[in-house]
Amino acid sequence: MAHRTRAEARALREEVLRLWAAGSLAPEIAAGLGITLNYASVILSNARRARDQRAAWRESPDGRAYIVPAGRGAAIPGRPWTPKDLVPPKRKRASRASDAADLARREAVLEAWASGRDSREVARKMGLRKGTVTMIVSRARERGDPRAARRQHDPAAGMSLSLRRALDRAARLHGVTVTVPEPRP
Known part of the structure; x- marks a missing residue:
């Protein structure tokens, strides 16, 4: 397996971030660059941890699926990044x-x-x-x-269903026959 040089890895990271910031999805980025989806996700995750605005969270256009939000994870102009910016929105109950x-x-x-x-x-x-x-x-x-x-099991009512099953299973598996005395009047 050929390893990437630092320059190649840096160029790949920049391209992933550029494509993500342009609105591409992680599977599209991975397929287009010939890398695995996990590797693309790791690049984005590390960039978020480093507070790179190009890796900001975003939602899907239809609003149903949570992808990861342009605007939510991005820093508000004039305000520095905070760890709260990196937390995804809460899921609906x-x-x-x-x-x-x-x-x-x-x-x-x-x-x-x-x-x-x-x-x-x-x-x-x-x-x-x-x-x-x-x-x-x-x-x-x-x-x-x-x-x-x-x-509670009432012995006067006879054998419980669970006890009967246990005894039948013992007879089937081990060939034992168990006799249970009838209750006395």
Whole structure:
């Protein structure tokens, strides 16, 4: 692999910064100069750290995607650079629609849990992971929600589904048969 001389590296850095300041995107710059996208990004990042105005942050023209802003990262005329200038803008908080959907999902999980279903069954019915269901229930329990009460197995009601599964698995894997005595009247 041929290494660049310092002069070549400096000229490449200047060209990356010139193209970025002209409005080109990092993938376009990398492809046009025959370097990797990571290398172009490192050049821009180091230039921002050195407070080079040509490497200022900018947003995409459609306003949807955050690229990195002309005007936001650039120094305001008459004012020196500050570290705050290099911080990208905060991302917008999730919409209220997604908050409402999350609330509805939590309510549905808690209602199913309160009706006696176990976490595996709730997860399967709602298309969630078992860990998600148990986390929703445990957080609701911490908040004091009565629907998230702990359930103790009642031996008089017979074997719990989870115990039955564990015993079936032991029989399948190890060839053991476990007998559970019937409760006495």
